[in-house]
Amino acid sequence: MRHIPVLITEVLEALALEPNHHVIDGTLGDAGHSEAILERTAPNGALLGIDADPESLLRAKQNLYRFGDRVRYSRGNFADMKKIAETEQFGPVNGILLDLGWSSPQFAERGRGFSFEKDEPLDMRYNPDFVGGAQLTAATIVNSYSTDELAQVFKQLGEEPLSREIAQAIVAKRKETLLKTTKDLVDVILTVYRAKLKSTKEIPWIGGIHPATRVFQALRIAANRELEVLKEVLPQAIDILAPGGRLVVITFHSLEDRIVKHFFQKEALTKKVKMVNKKPLVASEAEVSSNPRARSAKLRAVEKV
Template identity: 50%
Template sequence: LEKIVEETGLKDIQAILFDLGWSTSQLEDKKGFSFQNKEKLDMRYGDKGKTASELVNNLPKDELDFIFRRYGEEKFSNKIAREIVDKREDSPIETTNQLVDIILKVYRNKLNSDKEVPWTGGTHPATQVFQALRIAVNKELKSLKQALPQAVEVLDNLGRIAVISFHSLEDRIVKHFFKDNEDRLEIITKSPITPAESELEQNPKARSAKLRVAEKI
């Protein structure tokens, strides 16, 4: 962030907005963000770093378990990680549908269900694993932790930082950062602002959004 400000010559910065969601246009890149279509397991926002496929096919079971549990809060993280390790011994897991099939197999075994794809039992079981892999691939939480203090540095006094998060881990990072820096920040939103029902009617995907705002003092 500091580098961007320096390179662009921005001055008198009064506000910085972090929107931590990802846009629907990224689905069109066919990088495996969605489990609705058969795509390569990439999940990188850019072209650098390891892909989701590389993580799935190379990380030890315990690391996969940690990623799914920590970043996705997946209740069957250990079983899914074990099933992935068993499956990749036969052939690499390279596409979204391969990973979805593994996740569904675990859920059916755990829930004694014989449902076939597409899943019709509410939230799709692959949701949390795909979220966890996306966070891990792009190091999203690490980037957020680095960006927040830089934002404080480049803001003018009385400038505001606003963060829209979509995940409990992201919101927790923002909440604690604001709290830990009360000598430099006045917290404007004592509790996070969430979407009104009228907004959710037009944009259901905003349901998990939380907005926190602080002012530099």
């Protein structure tokens, strides 16, 4: 399975690419966006691809093989983008792309516990071996945080309505045995929801959404410090860009989008950047029907003054 890049036409347009431009893809993934960027910047455009996940980098190298030394790869966290670009002596930078979150093969194939539909170890890190990345696993969080801390993570990062009840049930469960797998966690969440909804259904779906969705989102965001690294990379990206260069960010939930929106507004007020679009771009109905992941995607872009 190859990840389907979202909003690809919109990304290329927002980056305003020209032949021979230099672009940083901070979330290389399966390199669908990067491939299109390299085609647009032919014949001599260069791309610096960053990813925290070693398997993403391997896959990207295969997918971008034909572009040879036009591509440089860096295994790292995009929170270190400025340092990585300096080390690689990569510039002048005409465009930067961040397509946040997980790629489809990470979710479906990596065995790192991103999906509540599988029984896998509760890991959820993009970077599984600590190199410049997250130290916390989802298992560490659920097995060591207090009830209050867990409730706060589920509420703030997952907007989970039963955050306290689920936190209490996790703490009660781990007194018997630690939660090691996604199934251990899903069982606790389903028990809480069944009791609350007085349901006997195996999965008491809530408006088409699996009851574990929000808790899993919250744990993934916490394990990878997703909101913090986003706040760290945005000013670096503006700093690195050459005048006239574009920064394009695709987010998948309101917590991320709010951070990007407020940062862009602040920078526009001080005339460091100008907005490329007044409103965030979203996927067309046709794209959403062929790629459900595009449903929640929002694209915002600025141009460095």
